[in-house]
Amino acid sequence: MARKFIHIDMDCFYAAVEMRDNPAYRNVPIAIGGRSEYRGVVSTCNYIARKYGVRSAMPTAHAKRLCPELVLVPGRMPVYADISKQIRGIFARYTDKIEPLSLDEAYLDVSDSDMMHGSATLIANDIRKAIFNETGLTASAGVAPCKFVAKIASDENKPNGLCVVSPQHLDEFVRELPLGKIPGVGKVTLQKLNHLGLFTCDDVRRYPFDQLVKRFGKFGPVIWDRSHAIDPRSLNLTRERKSVGVERTLSQDIQTPDECLSMIDSLFPKLQERLRKASPSQRIHTQGIKLKFSDFQLTTVEHRFPLLDKHYFQQLLDEAMARRNNRGIRLIGLHVGLPTQRDTEQLSLPFPELESSC
Numbered sequence: 245m246a247r248k249f250i251h252i253d254m255d256c257f258y259a260a261v262e263m264r265d266n267p268a269y270r271n272v273p274i275a276i277g278g279r280s281e282y283r284g285v286v287s288t289c290n291y292i293a294r295k296y297g298v299r300s301a302m303p304t305a306h307a308k309r310l311c312p313e314l315v316l317v318p319g320r321m322p323v324y325a326d327i328s329k330q331i332r333g334i335f336a337r338y339t340d341k342i343e344p345l346s347l348d349e350a351y352l353d354v355s356d357s358d359m360m361h362g363s364a365t366l367i368a369n370d371i372r373k374a375i376f377n378e379t380g381l382t383a384s385a386g387v388a389p390c391k392f393v394a395k396i397a398s399d400e401n402k403p404n405g406l407c408v409v410s411p412q413h414l415d416e417f418v419r420e421l422p423l424g425k426i427p428g429v430g431k432v433t434l435q436k437l438n439h440l441g442l443f444t445c446d447d448v449r450r451y452p453f454d455q456l457v458k459r460f461g462k463f464g465p466v467i468w469d470r471s472h473a474i475d476p477r478s479l480n481l482t483r484e485r486k487s488v489g490v491e492r493t494l495s496q497d498i499q500t501p502d503e504c505l506s507m508i509d510s511l512f513p514k515l516q517e518r519l520r521k522a523s524p525s526q527r528i529h530t531q532g533i534k535l536k537f538s539d540f541q542l543t544t545v546e547h548r549f550p551l552l553d554k555h556y557f558q559q560l561l562d563e564a565m566a567r568r569n570n571r572g573i574r575l576i577g578l579h580v581g582l583p584t585q586r587d588t589e590q591l592s593l594p595f596p597e598l599e600s601s602c
Contacts, residue, residue: 247390248387249355250364250385251385253384262276273313274289274292331375334375339353341353343479343481371383372406384405384406390476415473418471445470448471492576494507509554515578532544532578532580533546546581
């Protein structure tokens, strides 16, 4: 049986919800996130703002320089989560094989569905219509015989678009793809690929496989397979939550360890609450701290640890502060890694430190 995957991606989801609920936002550039024009980062923005070059994860101050008329809107995560549940309810009418990736996107496997005469294209269009009729929001969809191509296709005709890659056209579609579109190929990997003269999937097809593995390790075969339109993965229907975290962007930079410890005291109860919901046993695999400095550089320190301990954050903070170089601190985050089944079997062993990262 031919595999039929649909990737649904809501169009600028958070911003679209705000424009739907507040008519004053519908014809102006808006961005979600950032406490003021001087602090924080953009979570997402509408398409009007994107025309000015505003993008997700951009510092708010930079976004305001690009678009002085940009309206900053506080996020409403409970509202977005409720709408996401409503949308997943729509998905469930068509298939029980659903792999959510975030609040605003998901994979669906409709390979064995007999709805819409078994047409994944018709199912994708019907889902998009149902989302719009019931929420007033638009979604884009990609249809393909493998997961990664469905995800790429959903971005081809945004916003409010549909792109179908049939089995007959799969090889042709993938061959000319820029390598930066392959999920998992980030900026650093793309730079390395480009340095080797590899810009498209067709370039990779002509490159020696053993050299790809030598230069990119375990990710080398992935790049090779994707460039040959190979993706045997099925949907992950039992996705485990791997981490729990809290963080806060500060209205003013702080400088001292005591100020940081005060923030840890403030954030810790919320982390405890989230851990209780995610893992009733309270067992963890790792405990970590994240700092963002005044120049927007991030540093993270994470070590293996079996149980959440507020005092252990002080040790992690000491290590993170050693990298400060007199910079102010604009964000503090606390997080824990949740044990997988394999990790649980090893929790009785001694806990050597993991490599920390900058």
